[in-house]
Amino acid sequence: MKMAAQAAGLFATYDIPDFFCELLNRGDDIPPSGLQLVRDRLAHFDLAELRRRAAAVEAQFYRLGITFTVYSDREAIDRVLPFDVIPRVLTAREWDHVERGVQQRVRAINLFLHDIYHDRHILNDGVVPRDLVLGNANYCQAMVGLDVPGGVYVHINGTDLVRDREGRFLVLEDNARTPSGVSYVLEDRQMMLRLMPDLARGLNIRPVDEYGPRLHRALAEVAPTGVDDPQVVLLSPGIYNAAYFEHVFLAREMGIPLVEGRDLMVEEGRVYMRTVAGPRPVHSIYRRLNDDFLDPQVFNPDSMLGVPGLVDAYRRGNVTLANAIGTGVADDKAVYAYMPRIIRYYLDEEPILTNVETHICAECEGLEYTLANIERLVVKPVGESGGYGLLIGPHATQAELDEFRALLRANPANYISQPVISLSVSPTLCPAGVEARHVDLRPFAVTGRDTWVLPGGLSRVALRKGSLVVNSSQGGGSKDTWVLAS
Amino acid sequence: MTQVSVFPAPVMPGLRNLLSRYAESTMWLARYMERIENLARLIDVTSTSVSATNPDAGWDSVIRINADEGLFFQRHETAGERSVVAFYITDSDNPDSIVSMARYARENARVLRPLISTEMWMHLNVFTRWVMELGPDDVGASYLSTLCTRLKQDCQTHFGITEGTLYRDQAWLFYILGKNLERADQITRLIDIKYHTLLPSGVGIGSDIDMSQWTSVLRSAAAYHAFRRVLPEGMTPANIVGFLLKNDGFPRSLSTSLRSVYSVLGSLAGEYRLRHCAPIMERIEELRVTLVEQTVEDIIMRGLHEYMDWIQRELRQIQNEIAHAFWPPAISVQSIGPGHMEQMQD
Numbered sequence: 001m002k003m004a005a006q007a008a009g010l011f012a013t014y015d016i017p018d019f020f021c022e023l024l025n026r027g028d029d030i031p032p033s034g035l036q037l038v039r040d041r042l043a044h045f046d047l048a049e050l051r052r053r054a055a056a057v058e059a060q061f062y063r064l065g066i067t068f069t070v071y072s073d074r075e076a077i078d079r080v081l082p083f084d085v086i087p088r089v090l091t092a093r094e095w096d097h098v099e100r101g102v103q104q105r106v107r108a109i110n111l112f113l114h115d116i117y118h119d120r121h122i123l124n125d126g127v128v129p130r131d132l133v134l135g136n137a138n139y140c141q142a143m144v145g146l147d148v149p150g151g152v153y154v155h156i157n158g159t160d161l162v163r164d165r166e167g168r169f170l171v172l173e174d175n176a177r178t179p180s181g182v183s184y185v186l187e188d189r190q191m192m193l194r195l196m197p198d199l200a201r202g203l204n205i206r207p208v209d210e211y212g213p214r215l216h217r218a219l220a221e222v223a224p225t226g227v228d229d230p231q232v233v234l235l236s237p238g239i240y241n242a243a244y245f246e247h248v249f250l251a252r253e254m255g256i257p258l259v260e261g262r263d264l265m266v267e268e269g270r271v272y273m274r275t276v277a278g279p280r281p282v283h284s285i286y287r288r289l290n291d292d293f294l295d296p297q298v299f300n301p302d303s304m305l306g307v308p309g310l311v312d313a314y315r316r317g318n319v320t321l322a323n324a325i326g327t328g329v330a331d332d333k334a335v336y337a338y339m340p341r342i343i344r345y346y347l348d349e350e351p352i353l354t355n356v357e358t359h360i361c362a363e364c365e366g367l368e369y370t371l372a373n374i375e376r377l378v379v380k381p382v383g384e385s386g387g388y389g390l391l392i393g394p395h396a397t398q399a400e401l402d403e404f405r406a407l408l409r410a411n412p413a414n415y416i417s418q419p420v421i422s423l424s425v426s427p428t429l430c431p432a433g434v435e436a437r438h439v440d441l442r443p444f445a446v447t448g449r450d451t452w453v454l455p456g457g458l459s460r461v462a463l464r465k466g467s468l469v470v471n472s473s474q475g476g477g478s479k480d481t482w483v484l485a486s
Numbered sequence: 487m488t489q490v491s492v493f494p495a496p497v498m499p500g501l502r503n504l505l506s507r508y509a510e511s512t513m514w515l516a517r518y519m520e521r522i523e524n525l526a527r528l529i530d531v532t533s534t535s536v537s538a539t540n541p542d543a544g545w546d547s548v549i550r551i552n553a554d555e556g557l558f559f560q561r562h563e564t565a566g567e568r569s570v571v572a573f574y575i576t577d578s579d580n581p582d583s584i585v586s587m588a589r590y591a592r593e594n595a596r597v598l599r600p601l602i603s604t605e606m607w608m609h610l611n612v613f614t615r616w617v618m619e620l621g622p623d624d625v626g627a628s629y630l631s632t633l634c635t636r637l638k639q640d641c642q643t644h645f646g647i648t649e650g651t652l653y654r655d656q657a658w659l660f661y662i663l664g665k666n667l668e669r670a671d672q673i674t675r676l677i678d679i680k681y682h683t684l685l686p687s688g689v690g691i692g693s694d695i696d697m698s699q700w701t702s703v704l705r706s707a708a709a710y711h712a713f714r715r716v717l718p719e720g721m722t723p724a725n726i727v728g729f730l731l732k733n734d735g736f737p738r739s740l741s742t743s744l745r746s747v748y749s750v751l752g753s754l755a756g757e758y759r760l761r762h763c764a765p766i767m768e769r770i771e772e773l774r775v776t777l778v779e780q781t782v783e784d785i786i787m788r789g790l791h792e793y794m795d796w797i798q799r800e801l802r803q804i805q806n807e808i809a810h811a812f813w814p815p816a817i818s819v820q821s822i823g824p825g826h827m828e829q830m831q832d
Binding site for chain 2: 063064065239244245247248251252257258259260262263273274275276277278280
């Protein structure tokens with residue numbers, strides 16, 4: 001389908017597939033004025049000019065070292081996350097919906113975590129299977145009975161959203177451990193305003209630069225009670241971590257020290273950092289280190305990255321960890337399937353953002369439905385990540401389908417199934433011109449006393465034609481996400 | 487068990503003390519950048535002042551200034567222009583090469599990214615990456631001077647950006663500390679090794695050969711024009727040594743560097759109430775007294791080499807005491823990579 005109305009300029013050859021297009025095929029007859037303005041301005045851009053600007057952006061990212069790092073034997077190789085200069089635009093109404101949905105989800109996740117580490121009502125009431133939670137690899141015994149400040153377990157949450165053929169937002173997964181990518185949101189915006197000022201001029205775009213102060217405030221709010229001027233630090237695995245740039249970025253935005261495990265010490269259940277003036281107390285730690293590495297006395301004894309005694313200090317209430325330990329249960333693939341029920345259970349509300357329709361094979365109906373419709377479904381094992389052990393029905397051979405039916409019957413509790421989603425697309429600068437590419441969206445929610453959602457979030461784009469994979473390791477890039485204020 | 491708190495309350499509320507690891511990295515960033523600049527200047531001067539009849543003469547002194555005789559002669563038979571330039575610019579197995587030092591500077595800069603200005607980082611990011619990619623083709627005799635000029639200029643650009651953008655707190659003071667300790671170290675090495683080339687040989691004093699050797703020593707320390715201005719007619723070996731050691735107006739003289747180290751420690755002790763500064767300041771004061779109370783003729787007569795050697799040992803001791811005071815062994819023993827391993831040496 002060619003677009004008639006915009007069959008000019010940059011979009012002259014834009015061939016919209018049969019998907020929801022964020023910019024050009026939204027199903028609304030009269031798009032909001034801001035969105036229309038972006039369309040028109042873009043249409044008048046010259047392709048060569050757009051490419052010049054894209055090249056300038058890439059060079060600038062490289063000079064600035066806004067990179068993720070890949071390590072070979074000897075050298076550290078800095079890669080720039082590909083950045084597309086055509087922004088992804090969300091209207092005020094769309095954003096209002098996403099924002100409320102994310103806040104609701106975070107509220108439910110925090111209540112769920114508190115419950116499963118205390119009275120376990122939700123398990124006793126049979127809403128979520130007991131084994132699924134208590135037998136989960138990410139369930140942490142050290143958290144049982146521990147009260148965390150404000151009942152907040154997930155201070156920083158990333159919710160991965162996609163849009164289907166009708167443009168409905170669906171939750172693909174929750175990231176309740178150490179979600180990353182927010183630095184790109186802020187850097188992309190700065191770069192965008194510098195290199196495409198003519199595209200943004202006069203538009204009322206919600207700013208993103210509040211993220212650092214908001215996060216700092218939230219981390220101070222959840223510091224142990226009785227501390228007047230809490231010392232907040234960011235705990236990083238160090239310069240060899242692929243996400244080191246983001247750690248640097250966030251520490252700078254918050255104006256706090258970026259520390260490594262060896263900079264911290266625990267004495268009599270209190271945490272200190274080593275400074276030129278001697279040890280100084282630390283109250284709140286934004287840790288970008290996985291649970292397993294936090295404290296060699298409690299978790300992985302070989303970890304050189306953590307701080308011996310940290311969990312003890314945490315359990316004594318002398319220091320706050322953000323996110324809390326053991327939050328991985330909440331973003332588990334199998335628990336995800338129960339999230340709509342979890343929201344109804346704790347909040348007595350309907351989920352604002354719905355899950356991708358998910359069939360839980362541990363349940364009879366789910367298993368039957370999956371077996372009967374397997375050729376149209378994606379079947380995922382719950383314990384795996386990174387797309388391992390997954391069956392994509394429409395692409396599978398008869399033998400593979402049969403094999404999976406057998407696997408399902410043998411161990412149904414290990415599987416969920418979902419329909420194949422027709423992800424939305426967004427016009428993207430590609431080697432052959434401006435083409436449609438699939439996108440997702442990761443909004444970031446920051447929770448201290450209340451939950452604040454950064455307007456927009458990380459829009460990832462699958463740069464390979466037809467690809468649904470947006471991960472940076474597999475040819476994904478990012479786009480600036482503009483939330484229109486009205 | 488007596489209950490003695492090891493952790494006194496902060497002296498000044500609101501004061502954020504510098505992380506020990508940052509202090510260490512700041513100091514070493516300054517030292518490596520200073521060292522790269524000095525080495526580039528020395529190579530440049532050596533390559534332009536070699537005699538036409540014996541082009542390889544003089545290159546061995548570069549090796550001796552850096553005390554690299556052992557490693558160098560394991561890798562090369564003779565000390566000529568090609569071998570020395572390769573060893574000191576592009577040989578990544580030589581920890582004292584410019585490529586290696588750029589790598590260490592880069593690692594320290596990466597550690598310091600949360601602290602330093604974006605402008606500082608961006609320049610270091612581009613500069614160190616360029617240096618690390620230098621290959622044998624970039625250091626041919628005909629490009630050598632241009633290359634050295636660019637290396638020096640990039641170091642100076644770094645110092646300028648730092649001066650103009652780094653926030654003036656403890657980090658800045660550790661930076662100045664590192665830079666001046668390195669200058670003190672470099673100037674005494676240079677004098678120690680080069681002094682003999684200043685002395686009259688078979689040819690008469692004041693002949694062309696002597697003069698060119700003298701000016702090249704001054705140029706190696708970026709001191710030629712300053713010296714001319716102060717002592718337009720007084721170019722003697724003793725005056726040159728005296729200028730490099732004792733002149734209070736020359737930015738790279740030993741006395742200027744020591745004065746700066748002393749004053750920085752004074753600020754750390756005074757404005758920031760850091761402990762352990764006093765004994766280090768005393769040690770520097772002793773060094774300064776020996777400089778002030780002896781004429782350069784006295785120094786030479788009593789043994790210039792012995793004096794330079796003693797100062798070198800004292801400088802190492804000062805570096806160790808600073809490390810012990812501000813980044814005690816508990817954190818220093820864990821290295822973060824080859825860069826820090828090097829830093830532990832000396």
